[in-house]
Amino acid sequence: MRARLTARTIQSLQARQVRYEVRDTDLQGFVLRVSPSGAMVYSCDFYRPDGRRTRVTIGNTLVLTPAQARDEAVKVLAELAQGRDPAVDRKLAKQETLECFIEQHYREARLRVDRKNYSAWLMQRNHSPYPDLENCVFADYLKPMVVISLNTGVRRGELFSLQWQDVDFQSRQMTVVGATAKSGRSRHIPLNTEAHETLLSWRGQQSTTTGLVFQSASGARFDKIRSSWENLIVAARIHAFRWHDLRHHFASALVMCGVDLNTVRELLGHSDLKMTLRYAHLAPQVKADAVERLESRKSPQEVSIFR
Numbered sequence: 001m002r003a004r005l006t007a008r009t010i011q012s013l014q015a016r017q018v019r020y021e022v023r024d025t026d027l028q029g030f031v032l033r034v035s036p037s038g039a040m041v042y043s044c045d046f047y048r049p050d051g052r053r054t055r056v057t058i059g060n061t062l063v064l065t066p067a068q069a070r071d072e073a074v075k076v077l078a079e080l081a082q083g084r085d086p087a088v089d090r091k092l093a094k095q096e097t098l099e100c101f102i103e104q105h106y107r108e109a110r111l112r113v114d115r116k117n118y119s120a121w122l123m124q125r126n127h128s129p130y131p132d133l134e135n136c137v138f139a140d141y142l143k144p145m146v147v148i149s150l151n152t153g154v155r156r157g158e159l160f161s162l163q164w165q166d167v168d169f170q171s172r173q174m175t176v177v178g179a180t181a182k183s184g185r186s187r188h189i190p191l192n193t194e195a196h197e198t199l200l201s202w203r204g205q206q207s208t209t210t211g212l213v214f215q216s217a218s219g220a221r222f223d224k225i226r227s228s229w230e231n232l233i234v235a236a237r238i239h240a241f242r243w244h245d246l247r248h249h250f251a252s253a254l255v256m257c258g259v260d261l262n263t264v265r266e267l268l269g270h271s272d273l274k275m276t277l278r279y280a281h282l283a284p285q286v287k288a289d290a291v292e293r294l295e296s297r298k299s300p301q302e303v304s305i306f307r
Helices: 007-012 066-081 086-104 108-124 142-152 156-160 193-204 226-235 244-256 261-268 273-282 284-296 300-305
Strands: 020-023 030-034 040-047 053-060 173-176 187-190
Touching (some): 007 066, 030 066, 142 193, 244 273
Antiparallel strands (some): 040 053
């Protein structure tokens, strides 16, 4: 269905048994989705730089007027026209929110209180208490896992398999061994200050500094941490965000800081540069700076020839 999305048009729409869409006749890509419950949500459809079709949700009609939603759709399409990927940009904003949440609002205080209460309960029944968390930097494994992933770009399975012997605190470097890497090849990842300090603090509160860096309650390798991750995402009020997106955040942030794609490829452990090229659109200024360098090598004679 096609119509100009105005307040009058929206008031005339009725819910049906199945969800349907109303596409704006004035702004291509501006869409209103009407669900069987009667909820109406604005979105913007577009083709990403890699050719895939996707959409960005703008907001509910209860919150935004048609004019406000149209303005947001124009912003999305303007980003696309500038060579940026609106979907990636908004996902990065979510990752930054997660990064802020894990740093400032994570439930560590509650975990410490719960541990203290549970230990008191055990002692009342003549059982040995659990180790006190009051003087520990981290109350559980999830926060250091997220921080390391954000700062190294390792895959979840690679993180689960990381051994203390693979972390060189002296040279500030972490090694992903070939046996645990998706590519089957080992790679070395430098540790920035945050990653280095996180691993140092985590090691300091472990009973052993050999074997797995992150161990499950039974001391074995983690297989999955789905429930912990989902609880974190819900608490941070983030939707449709996977653990693997932490890796995308790492790569995207590097490219936007001007790091060349081949270096990003090596850090990610991609076997083919084509896999890394998905991030190329995030660095338009790098291309501009590259061609601008031609100006600096021109001699006055070369310039005067064309005048």
